[in-house]
Amino acid sequence: MGELIAGIIFLLLSIVIFIQTSQLPESQYDPLGPAGFPRLIVIFMGILAAALIIKKVRAKDFEKVEFNFKKLFKDYKLIFISLFNFLLYILLMRFIGFRISTFLFVFLTQYMIGPEEKSGKTYFIMTSIALFISLGAYYFFQSYLSVIFPPGIFFE
């Protein structure tokens, strides 16, 4: 079922991109132009997507797909948590800076996906690792490689 949806998405993608290529210019010096190669790709992609859709429809094995969101959330809880944290981490970095956002991400995600009962030792390890990654990376790459991570509004 998922593969059928994937096939449909690929087909839609190839149609959208093909339409986009019509807005690209042609050139007399460059017979293919900027549109040529992408067109070849999406034509190929469209044919494959259609083949996949046909194959899946013919196989007729649609299991009764119940979108039980509750069960979905429960099974994939850790993934949802990590992805959500990851997104927040990336979005907030430019505001609160690399060091704080990295520390928060590493520490909080460990806390949320780790064992329920944590000993003092566990907290110590989680904090040390979060500190090491956030501060260590920041200062190492800044001093030796002149990479400037976003400092954040508190430090600018």
Added chain:
Amino acid sequence: MIEMLVLGFEEILSFHLLFNMFLGTLAGIIAGAIPGFTITMAIILTLPFTFGMSPNVGLATMLGVFVGGLSGGLITAALIGIPGTPSAVATTFDAFPMVQKGQPGRALGIGIWASFFGSLISMILLITLAPQVANLAMKIGPWEYFSLIVFALTIIASITGDSVIKGLLAGSLGLLVATVGLDPMSGFTRFTFNIRFLEAGVPFLTVLIGVFAVSRLLTELEAKDEVKSGEELVTGKIKFEPFKTMKEVLSQPVNLIRSSLIGSLIGAIPGAGASISNILAYDQAKKGSKHPELFGTGIADGIIASEAGNNSTAGGGLIPMIALGIPGSAVSAVMLAALQLHGINPGPMLIRNNPDIVGTIFVGFFVATFFMLVIQFFGARLFLKITKIPKYILVPTVMALCVIGSYLLNNRYSDLYILFAMGLVGYFLKKYNFALAPVILGVILGPIAETNLRRAMMTSSDWTLFFTRPISLGFLVLGVISIGYAYWQNNKMKKNKAES
């Protein structure tokens, strides 16, 4: 030739040089192991350090970084299933399953020995055949390049896992992603949908890290109960047996030599590199094997092919540099720059004018390979400890490292959005059983294919040239054979499965 080697030995046998080369190899291994760091970046960073050194010492150090870096990708590829460098993508196919089966020591051991022997074989080729191979590589024009890339792309058909259609779809997605952004030949931006940061294009390393690393990490979290109970990445006792794994690698001479030849040849062609050769070598090993259905389950053959294939590009890559003074890759370009900074003029006359430099390269490469072996083996027991880290600690930490690695590339904040998006795409593709490697192949090879196709058409609108130029025709024929064979092998495997 002998005099050159003797000169090389004289230069190498100095404590100062050997010490710097050792440090370089160590740095290369570490850089190679960190996803996103890349060997090229490591070599570029070594350049300023070499200003104060004599040209021989500087070159030898860079060689160490190069050789070390090519084998460093093995560590993360095997232990956490994330290729540290693009040259280790095919290594993940079998090294990680082997680690998951509870044999991380064996996976590392096989990979290290395969890297070592691959390096040695390419070195022999370098010393004996440099001028001849270089001349061959010079006959390559845009038609040959395009056909070579077409051949490389046909490999997608054989690394597609259970479905050729899905594998080709994944590959075409990669090709498409690579077209986003500024088109260098016409100056027009493509498919940015008015999102400003996409105008710079989608960096392939960000795609690699997102599609491979992030999706891999998320998959680890699917075993909810294991993560919550604090389980480690690999449970059970870890055995590390250097001699046993050496014998295992040497017991597959055909695989080893073929993979090393492929790597050396690809390395010798300017522009193509270890990112392609490891997958090509893996593909050929699978095609030539009596048990192709076992590839991907964690067998030694796959690791040997990929690691010998990627390390041998080092020797091959030095061939155009030494014979013709032309850089075969970004790495040799930096080495050439280092030579120029020291007042040495690289070019076809390098062998004649500076035999000591060339001798240093030959012998230095040999010594770097040994250093790599030693460091890897002593370090292996330390690296193996990574598998004992609980998943709930490892996953967020590596995710943060992925962010760092992506940011390091271009110091560009928007790359992180691309990383997140690619991570999601990779996870969904994985969930619905699409092979991921074709996406990477598409992203790497797409731009090269397009540039050369357009260049060829601009030079002459006669498209029959693709078929009349002998080398180009050769690659296209290989491509057709490759697809045909892949199909036949796939059908045979399906039949065998049905029968048993």
